[in-house]
Amino acid sequence: LSTCLELDGIRNSFDFLSRGAGIEDYSYRLTDIVSYDDESVFEIEFGQREDAEIPMFMGSMFINTTDYALVKAEFMINPAYLQKMKGSFISNPSRDFTTWPVSVKYSVSYRKIGDRYFLNHVRGDLEFQSKQKKRLFNAVFSVFFEMAVTSASTENVTRFDREELAPAHDVFSRTIKDYDPVFWGNQDFLKPEENLLQALKNMKVRLQEFSQ
Structure with missing residues (x-):
């Protein structure tokens, strides 16, 4: 959560x-104008300049044209410098294993409610x-974290x-090996491999249909 x-x-x-926080070390390029949530947005690619020798981000951000x-940012830590941040992701290394990060990607989006934007989804x-x-061989493993904001109120x-309150530094983790769709029947449930945002949208649509 933290x-x-x-x-x-x-x-x-x-x-x-x-x-003043490192923006001078980035280069930017407008690549396209695309549709996002039925509105036009600028797609801007960015990456660290060649003379910047510290780990920085690279990716794309989407900015409302109006x-x-x-409204959204998709970015990753520059893989060329990821080894320098090994200690940020591996806190208690084992003596019998050598472990290192090979890819760190993030996605953050915002949703407009009234005349303000609020955090919508993080992964x-x-x-x-x-x-x-x-x-002889290396083992590869992946981990992801995700949060979706289902509703927000300003009144x-x-x-x-x-x-x-939920402790911000607590870890909520569970390994799901399989699931039985017959058990759930016509009830709403989240499949382990399903896109969280899309699943929540589908649930909302079904709830609206049920209440009509």
Whole structure:
């Protein structure tokens, strides 16, 4: 949860958007105008300049052509410098294994409610390689985290009570090996491989049809 909230680049300022926070080390290129949520957006590619020798991001951001708001960003840590950030992703390395990150990708999107934009969806996909001592081949494994905001309200907003708050640094993890669609019948459930945002949209449509 903490990582998802930290990836809110509007609140915490992406360095590829903030003046004085490294923006001079990036190069930008307008590549297209595409449709996003039925509105036109600029697609802008960015990457670190050749003379920047520290790990930085590269990817694409999508900016509304009307109000110039950031609606989505898809980016990754430059693979050429990923080894320098090994300690940021592997906190307790094993003596018998050598493990390193090979790909770190993020996606963040925002949704307009009224005249303001709110965090809508966050996802991170990380891939690692690991080699055990005296073994010839490496093992590859992946991990992802994801958060979707299902609703937001701007009226009569009050703070949550302490007992209603989830600890930001707790890890919610579960390995799902298989599932039985017959067991769930016509009830809504999330398949492990299903796109979270699309699944939630489908559930919302079905709930609206049910209430009519």
